[in-house]
Amino acid sequence: MKVAVCSAQAYDREFLLSANRDFAHELVFFDSRLNRETRQIVAGFPAVCVFVNDTLDAAVLETLAGQGTRLIALRCAGFNNVDIQVAANLGLHVVRVPAYSPHSVAEHSVGLILALNRHLPQAYNRVRNGNFALQGLLGFELRGKTVGIIGTGRIGAAVACILHGFGCRLIACDPYRNTECVQLGVEYVPLEKLYAESDIVTLHCPLTPQTHHLIGAEAVGRMKDGVMLINTSRGATIDTWAVVAGLKSGKIGSLGLDVYEQEGDLFFQDLSDQVIQDDVFQRLLTFPNVLITGHQGFFTAEALSSITHTTLHNISAFERDGVCQNEVTLELLQTG
Numbered sequence: 001m002k003v004a005v006c007s008a009q010a011y012d013r014e015f016l017l018s019a020n021r022d023f024a025h026e027l028v029f030f031d032s033r034l035n036r037e038t039r040q041i042v043a044g045f046p047a048v049c050v051f052v053n054d055t056l057d058a059a060v061l062e063t064l065a066g067q068g069t070r071l072i073a074l075r076c077a078g079f080n081n082v083d084i085q086v087a088a089n090l091g092l093h094v095v096r097v098p099a100y101s102p103h104s105v106a107e108h109s110v111g112l113i114l115a116l117n118r119h120l121p122q123a124y125n126r127v128r129n130g131n132f133a134l135q136g137l138l139g140f141e142l143r144g145k146t147v148g149i150i151g152t153g154r155i156g157a158a159v160a161c162i163l164h165g166f167g168c169r170l171i172a173c174d175p176y177r178n179t180e181c182v183q184l185g186v187e188y189v190p191l192e193k194l195y196a197e198s199d200i201v202t203l204h205c206p207l208t209p210q211t212h213h214l215i216g217a218e219a220v221g222r223m224k225d226g227v228m229l230i231n232t233s234r235g236a237t238i239d240t241w242a243v244v245a246g247l248k249s250g251k252i253g254s255l256g257l258d259v260y261e262q263e264g265d266l267f268f269q270d271l272s273d274q275v276i277q278d279d280v281f282q283r284l285l286t287f288p289n290v291l292i293t294g295h296q297g298f299f300t301a302e303a304l305s306s307i308t309h310t311t312l313h314n315i316s317a318f319e320r321d322g323v324c325q326n327e328v329t330l331e332l333l334q335t336g
Helices: 010-022 058-066 084-090 102-117 120-128 154-165 179-184 191-197 217-222 240-249 279-285 301-321 330-335
Strands: 002-005 026-029 047-050 071-074 093-095 146-150 169-173 200-203 227-231 252-257 290-292
Touching: 002 010, 010 026, 010 301, 047 301, 058 084, 071 301, 084 093, 084 330, 093 301, 102 120, 102 154, 102 200, 102 227, 102 252, 102 290, 102 301, 146 154, 146 191, 154 169, 154 179, 169 179, 169 191, 191 217, 217 240, 240 252, 240 279, 279 290
Parallel strands: 002 026, 002 047, 047 071, 071 093, 146 169, 146 200, 200 227, 227 252, 252 290
Antiparallel strands: none
């Protein structure tokens, strides 16, 4: 099948071309993100392959359907950037990668926890400047600390498994109890209890209407003083201004982000020679107890290999049968 691959980075090309030896699709790569301004570039492609910051709203989807596209292949798990209802109405099929390597994101999440706790960025910079003083670098042992995990799907469960090895007390909130987590001794509790008791809160839930700005001023106010907050799920699960206020007051002791609410204008590109216009993001960077990475939690060789293989397999299944087990349905949209 002829496939337009949007938001294509060098690593996307490398891993997709390698995986495509087993599928033989005709892949055409575009550096540009797919949105209202660029939607004409994929005219005539029966399949369009997109990533997290491509925008497939009603206007874009209507154009795609009118140009002959039948399949939208997401090379990611989340689908909040696609208007699924409109796609269904237009007869467009949307497929995704529901699971690739949850351990990649889980390990990155724990890496943020360790780096923030032991002040590793500051320590690194000090030593390079010949400063070996320890003042201001005091951390704490993870053993015995309470970690609240919001969302215990594959990634949340992998985080629980890692932190169980550190000897943490694990509590969680999720509409569905994960058997693996229960066997680890994870206690499922209401959000209010999770906020009140957690030394560390880490988010691993999808972005849905119910989780949009889940962490707002009210949630922050319910948390322990000095709580560590980690988000490697979706940026809009956090109300950034509420978190900034929490950092200023000291209610939030440290913040680790691999995602950001307005990341579409920033992440996956080199802006080092430009003035960043996002004032909220710039404000976050002023805090010494904030660590931000550019949506790289998924970025391992194992995850990319799994993502590209599943993406191409989805396209092949649709080309062959007209259906795919990884299709995003309206029912899935309701459950998140």
